[in-house]
Amino acid sequence: MGAIYLNSILSTISVHGVGNKIADEGLSLSSNNLFVDEVIKHNLLSYFLSPFTSEEYFQLYHDSGIEYNVVNGAANAIFDNPEALYEQSVNLAKHLYEQSTHPKIKGGEFYTVYFKDCIVDGETVDAVGLFKSENKDTFLKVLREGGNFNLESEQGINIKKLDKGCLIFNKDRENGYVVAVVDNTNRGVDAQYWIDDFLHVRQRKDEYSNTENVMAMAKQFITKELPKEFEVPKADQIDLLNRSLQFFKEKDTFDIEDFANEVIEQPEVIESFKSYKKNYEEEHATEIDDSFTISQHAFKKQQRSYKRIIRLDKKIQIIIDGNRDHIEQGEDEKGKYYKVYYSTEE
Numbered sequence: 001m002g003a004i005y006l007n008s009i010l011s012t013i014s015v016h017g018v019g020n021k022i023a024d025e026g027l028s029l030s031s032n033n034l035f036v037d038e039v040i041k042h043n044l045l046s047y048f049l050s051p052f053t054s055e056e057y058f059q060l061y062h063d064s065g066i067e068y069n070v071v072n073g074a075a076n077a078i079f080d081n082p083e084a085l086y087e088q089s090v091n092l093a094k095h096l097y098e099q100s101t102h103p104k105i106k107g108g109e110f111y112t113v114y115f116k117d118c119i120v121d122g123e124t125v126d127a128v129g130l131f132k133s134e135n136k137d138t139f140l141k142v143l144r145e146g147g148n149f150n151l152e153s154e155q156g157i158n159i160k161k162l163d164k165g166c167l168i169f170n171k172d173r174e175n176g177y178v179v180a181v182v183d184n185t186n187r188g189v190d191a192q193y194w195i196d197d198f199l200h201v202r203q204r205k206d207e208y209s210n211t212e213n214v215m216a217m218a219k220q221f222i223t224k225e226l227p228k229e230f231e232v233p234k235a236d237q238i239d240l241l242n243r244s245l246q247f248f249k250e251k252d253t254f255d256i257e258d259f260a261n262e263v264i265e266q267p268e269v270i271e272s273f274k275s276y277k278k279n280y281e282e283e284h285a286t287e288i289d290d291s292f293t294i295s296q297h298a299f300k301k302q303q304r305s306y307k308r309i310i311r312l313d314k315k316i317q318i319i320i321d322g323n324r325d326h327i328e329q330g331e332d333e334k335g336k337y338y339k340v341y342y343s344t345e346e
Contacts, residue, residue: 014089018105047159055297058201059176099197108134211298
């Protein structure tokens, strides 16, 4: 995905300094847009766009209506008139500053950028990019003076390490645009200010989100809900996980009836699964279609969370990737046991 974006054109860029509001660090607003040569533009293009490698998209929103989303309003103004970028960048910098109230939030440079000719979902569109650099690296500069070499150290931005980024594509405007998001610096409460408070985005409804959500729901049903309602040995749970993964790997489309009949099979468990899907959608404030095209990108990401391991006591683990029929469970005078059948040993 990033490689596609790198064919884009960096048209206009504005930079401001945004500090931590609770520390009273203030704003440092530039007086006009930034002008850079072609070499710097090329480096900035890589810095801004290379980190966007995921196929997961979001949309801007607001609980009271999209017109109350500050970033959405700024994007509207810029797409209507790209020359308004500087004015809107000031508004966005002020908005970001108002959200920078957690003590762990670092100040840094905030960039508003206009890109031309970005490709998303096979369509060429313009995009507004919002980025923030928070962390500085130390660089060594080698100087040759006469017959000697000297070293100097400088603090600067590593163009291979974008801290925070957002691309708002001029597509699906009425629903809060198509938005890609990156946040590589924080994972705790203080991280919410960029995604939730500043951008205010939610996952976009598409094949990626459908695949990701239904796989997460199925895994949770098998590992959490199923043992509550039915007596299901751990090995049988893992067998269901394996069969679920096989279904998503081999199929091009998901259909809830096909999944239920081919993977779950037992009528009473199928009924429980469908009921659980409705509860899951309500609990997570999402909606999963009963039929959709499977995203292989989402499948590959989500399959890593399918842990197919039986942990016995504290130091014994059995990993089941394949045939459930090769494992038997029982109990004798020595205690509980698993019996494993195999053909070859490596």
